[in-house]
Amino acid sequence: MELPWFKKGTIYQIYPRSFNDSNDDGIGDLRGIIEKLDYLQSLNVDILWLSPIFSSPNDDNGYDISDYCAIMPEFGTMKDFEELLQKTHDNGMKLILDLVANHCSDEHIWFEEAKKSKDNPYRDYFHWEKPSEGGGPPNNWKSFFGGSAWEYDSASGEYYLHLFTRKQPDLNWENPKVREEIYNAMRFWLDKGVDGFRMDVIPLISKREGYPNAPNVGFRKIIEDVYANGPRLHEFLKEMNEKVISHYDAFSLAEGVGINHENASLYIDYDRKELDMLYHFDILECTIVNGKFEEASSFDLTNMKGIFKRWRDAVHKKGWLANAMGNHDFARMVSRFGNDTEYWSKSAKMLLIMQATQNGTLNIYQGDEIGMTNVALDSIDEVRDVQSLNFYKENTETKRYSNELALQMINKEGRDNARTPMQWNDEINGGFSKAYPWLKVNPNYKEINIAKQENDSDSVLNFYRNLLKIRKQHDVFVYGDFEELEFNNPDLYIYKKMYGTKKIIVLLNFSTTTHVANLNEEVKELINNYDDLILKKGFIELMPYQGVVLEL
Template structure:
């Protein structure tokens, strides 16, 4: 398979609201990103993914779009965007936008028109259904954010579908006019020079025929079996690729919600001509049993190995995936999978070593390059995430948990953890803004910040820089034949990768104590490509790994 620029590249996700505030109004903006482009260049990243920057009432922080071809005023102007695109390209970095095509805002002109009359030309842009015989919703579907997925419209006496908030009505992709509206919006940005799209919840755009009730199973299973992978989803994606993406030097990255490894190839195999790559949720949700807040299972390294293996096997040599352990929808990577206290630096470095040596495109999230951690919000009034707020409100009615425990659950898994402002220095609000930010800054910015780590050669930040630079020089990091070693070891993750004449061995200690490993090779004089400690204790073929140590050896 050809190693195209987007397959080989490293994607850096920016959540603009929390990245950098250039005008001190408490909200990040496009000019704030422009100010930090040289910093981003220094990371050796190749592609910037911007979470939504389009006009929006911000019910779900920009994922409720009211105009697909204009900029949210809080973020700046179209002129600011054009400058951002120019300056990004000038530095040899590509830029992709977040395409939110499953739903729009209820303040979009399409929906405002649709509500006026059942005969309005825009009525069929959305999913409308009559009430059930008891006057309730048409079926038992639940929203991703809690409550029914149907909202009653008093004026027309019908319900409309919203798989997310009630202010995010789902678009009816069966209507060809809807599809053309989305394609036109895509062309608008691609004609400006944008390099592609990350496609939000794209597997949900085709709804099951007849809107049947969901079975009484866990919500994750309902997403996979009912909400995602509808009967015409591949028809729509082929059409999108044929009419739009294939006409440009651009690529499509799908948020693979509801896609499992057995059907991944239907979306990303090259011969399908649908999507270029997807990132799945199995790693991100590997400690979540059923629902983000309530049921959590302990981290299991062997389970994680199995997840990486099954996805690698599913698309090897036929399709492509992106690998992510953090984004704007999940708690911080080092807090979930590492040790954000005693071994904060070591575990953050080890985790990115693992992620950067998996087959596929590397996807990192803003702030992870300095090891930003979960935040502890002290009161529900400090919470901004609508998913967390809805959970808290529902719990006040059900009283399943105490209010203290509900807030503790939000602090453990809530999306605000990933959305606290980027910590640039130890000044007020971490240097993000002189004004109080839209979301409370994590108080540990005093110690964990870009400025401090930039000056420290052993910092997480400088480790990222070195690792991503090394990754660019060795294609075997990106793909190759994989050989698992000591697969059932619960503390060590070890594997060899071979591409042409190049072979590397990756040894990762997920334990907070030392671990002994016999490599089976004479390691005398071996070249160490990556090491998150200053030294590696080697005795012939054996090595002693320190807590959370991660190394990559060049087996020439």
């Protein structure tokens, strides 16, 4: 049986605002992406995912949409998009868009109409509730970005629901007209030829009847049990697939917020015909206990190994995962899970080896292919992320942390870390733009940039290219059955994979110490992030942050 094209592919996420600025206004744009298509093709990626490019007032950098069928003017025109789509296809790649269907912008015509009166036809496009008996919000729900999830509308005397910023009112999916509006927007882009959608916070679209109060538990648990996995969610997803996706050669990728390994199959089980795949948050949040800027824990390799195993076992032969370790919402991968100082290059390469040899569709975020790191913003005036700004504002009022510590926390986990402009070369602003960019460029751009790595055979960039090329040639990377070795070792991640007649062993050292691992089989080297491979009778010696793939 021929497997779906997207399974073996590699997705490359582009954050358009920070990718490449073609007109030197400080903001990345569609023509900037067109200029770099040859570069993207050279990476051996297969699918480009664009974070939102639709019309938006940018309260949350495009995740607040004011028109689902129009291009944000600062990104370009519809003609620019159509050229980008055609040239992407001409270069042998696919293109998917970011669908934000849980909420829109308060500047969307739907919401502007809804505010006019309680009997306006668009009123029921959103969630409106009367104040509580005490005169406050209808319940105790908190926004993902801090504060109440309800905003008071003085004109009507009611509150509207916004699980994100107050300028992102949640859509009422109980209303079939809302669902058809979203489906029509999807058809609009699919008819143009896009190859699918990454679906932002899609598990949140079905709300629980009566809006019950959230229990006094950690925020992650509230997301799972109160905000996500609502009573009609799977009905809506089946309908979306039946009415839209199934009619095109396209796929759906869910952002799996609120989904755990126990209920994942409800979303992606092949027989249920809901979503094609999802990426989960257990890896992305493995150092976050309750939520960003709250209690945090240090990176624990054994915990990460357990997460990979639980999810692999949960969906094995019943569904498909996208394999993501970084995106626009999280700090840089090498700064979180690797060593971004002494072993920056080695650990960046080793992390890719681990990610590329896990089952599923590989998902790479822009800049990770050159090992871009977290940025240290010098003051709150340099912060652009609404989540970080809201945290800092709330902390100023509560004085829970000093301002200095609050900024340190933002620099460690804040979303701006992943959104700093791409570092193309060592020229002004990293070659991203001649104008001062919308967000500060990481000052290390003179050391970490594409031009510097382009012709260096030992660079992180060329290691990515080579590894992705090898991955395309070996199905065992994508589909193989796992055998874990030394599972409880806190520094080493070792596993065998088997698929058909192919068998490989992956050995990863997550420490600054040299380790010895048992190896009693004849092997052939496939991938190594060091020049040397120290093999002796019965064991292999692994240098700090060494990653090796051996064919058995």
